[in-house]
Amino acid sequence: MEILKTPTVQWGAAAAPQPGRKTPTLQWGAAEAPLPGQNESGDRFLVEPFNNGVLIAVVDALGHGHRAAQIAAQTIDTLARHACDSVTALVRRCHEMLHDRHGATMSLASLDWPSRRMTWLGIGNVAGVLVPHAFVAEARVKHLLVRGGVVGGDLPDLQPSTIMLAHGDTLIVATDGIDEQFADQLPQDLTPQPLAEHIFAHYAKSTDDALVLVARYGVAADERGP
Numbered sequence: 001m002e003i004l005k006t007p008t009v010q011w012g013a014a015a016a017p018q019p020g021r022k023t024p025t026l027q028w029g030a031a032e033a034p035l036p037g038q039n040e041s042g043d044r045f046l047v048e049p050f051n052n053g054v055l056i057a058v059v060d061a062l063g064h065g066h067r068a069a070q071i072a073a074q075t076i077d078t079l080a081r082h083a084c085d086s087v088t089a090l091v092r093r094c095h096e097m098l099h100d101r102h103g104a105t106m107s108l109a110s111l112d113w114p115s116r117r118m119t120w121l122g123i124g125n126v127a128g129v130l131v132p133h134a135f136v137a138e139a140r141v142k143h144l145l146v147r148g149g150v151v152g153g154d155l156p157d158l159q160p161s162t163i164m165l166a167h168g169d170t171l172i173v174a175t176d177g178i179d180e181q182f183a184d185q186l187p188q189d190l191t192p193q194p195l196a197e198h199i200f201a202h203y204a205k206s207t208d209d210a211l212v213l214v215a216r217y218g219v220a221a222d223e224r225g226p
């Protein structure tokens, strides 16, 4: 088995004070690497804050190498410029942009700070799981729905799901270059960036571009209250 390159890692945080309410926060980290032998990856991600929320996106452009990397970059650019749109509108916009070209698969999660809700829409092969806060034993990892299809090609019905978030809930989004069993045995007590690196180290395949993004929702500690 070919040895994967050391992944490129990135991390960051966002916070959004709400008048008279607790301040929601998002901490995120990512690990990614192209298919061994390629310089560029067709897998890309985005964490884009907007007025009342933040858009989280992971895109896997069909194919590999430079052409896939260009398509992924243009798709991410489109998503970033319209981050406050609904996930359905975003997928439609990307679908039009990618029409008659190699398409892409993608999963989008749009967090709305005031309502503390996340709206999820997945097309193709970018998996998403929501790990409940604190990893309490009886709480189960929730696998988010991803419908078969290709944005820019055969688009399925767009039916987003909406989930209420609690402090510590962790969203993990991974392209199909990460073995889907990554959610079966998640280590506890890791912050987003070490968790992304752990998942990459144990589950990245050597046969595809690979990317995993971990984003943890929270409420600022001094405002959490009893």
Ligand SMILES: [Mn+2]
Binding pocket: 060, 175, 176, 177, 208, 209
């Ligand atoms: Mn892939």
